[in-house]
Amino acid sequence: MAVLVTGSTGVIGKQVIEHLGGSGAEVRALTRTPEKARFSGGVTAVKGDLSDVDAVRQAMIGVSTLFLLAPNVADELTQAVQTLSVAREAGVKGVVYLSVFKGAEYVDVPHFTGKHTVERMIEHLDLPVTVLRPAYFIQNDVRQKDPLLSHGVYGMPIGAKGISMVDVRDIGEAAARELLRRERGSNPLPGETYELVGPDVINAQTVVSIWAEALGRPVRYGGDDLDVLEQRLKSVAPAWLAYDMRLMMGRYQQDGAVASSADVERLATLLGRQPRSYRDFAVAMAAAWAKD
Structure with a gap:
């Protein structure tokens, strides 16, 4: 049986696949264009798209464990719920679902509310799922290179309340650990949330x-x-997505997204070490940019 990774060519999917490397598990990577995919040895590219139910059904054949990362699209909720339903029908014994930190509280942010609704499905149907709730990705700030180097400005309007930003490598490792734990279990395991x-x-x-x-x-x-942020995002993304991001940043400014010490320690237990810090990321990026 196999582990199927959705979102396999994105930032998080690549990290998950990398951390699954050398585990001995059969890994399949769902992608719209398998002919263009470049994965390490032992990873099989599988054609599919979460918006295509028939393709998802086909991809789920022979799969025992699923990493579900629904794309940030207008019908994200539909895609996620349908994929979970297909996995359930196919007898998949374990799922790791990528949700979002503060999903239950940020009720006016569309992609937060969508992910929280998926969590409600998982809870009400008592599905064998590990729910991972990442905060704002540290690596999003790679995009601050030009404003930082050219103007000495940090341009993301994160506000004064604070965010417990997470390194994408820690997300990938946490997901891989939970996927392997569920894959290696002889039976479906109880739900977990991190x-x-x-x-x-x-x-x-x-x-x-x-x-x-x-x-x-x-x-x-x-x-x-936030007007400036929205206009900037609209130059590279659909208007609905730019507005979604504006709403998210508005809630960061209003309420923050600060984790408890217990949250941090629970993740540290899963990883077997402390999560990576923002400072270490900034030092590493500054050194890399200096070599460009």
Whole structure:
């Protein structure tokens, strides 16, 4: 039997596949274009798209464990619910579902509410699922390279309340560990939930301090203007997605997304070490950018 990884060519999917490497598990990677996919040895590319139910049914044949990452699209909820239903019909014994930190609280943010609704399905049907709830990805801030280096500005309007940002490598490792635990179990295992969070509380003040130290130059915060954020995002993404991101940032500014020490320690137990810090990411990126 096999582990099927959805979202396999994206940032998180690649990390999951990398961390599954060398495990001995049969790994299949769902992708719309298997002919273009470049995976390491032992990973089989499988053609499919979560919006195509028949393709998902075909991809699920012979699969015992599923990593479900629904794409950030307008019908994300439909795709996720249908995929879980197909997996259930196919007899898949374990699932790892990528949800979101604070999904139950951010009720006005569409993709948060969608993921929380999927969690409700999992809970009400008592499905054998590990729910992973990642906070804002640290690596999203790779996109701050130009404003930081060209203008000395950190441009993401994260606000003053703080976010327990998480490293995508920790997400991939946590997912792989839970996939393998479920794959190796002789029977379906009870549900689990992990908040995937970093050890730091990153806000406007701490982020500019970290970057100033890492870059060895003054850095200022670009401000909390959500109109500017939305317009910038609309130049590279659909309007509905830009607005979704605006709503998310608005809630970060209003409420923050700070993890408890118990959340951090529970993730540390899963990983067998402390989660990676934002400071380490900034230092590594500054060094890499200096070589460009």
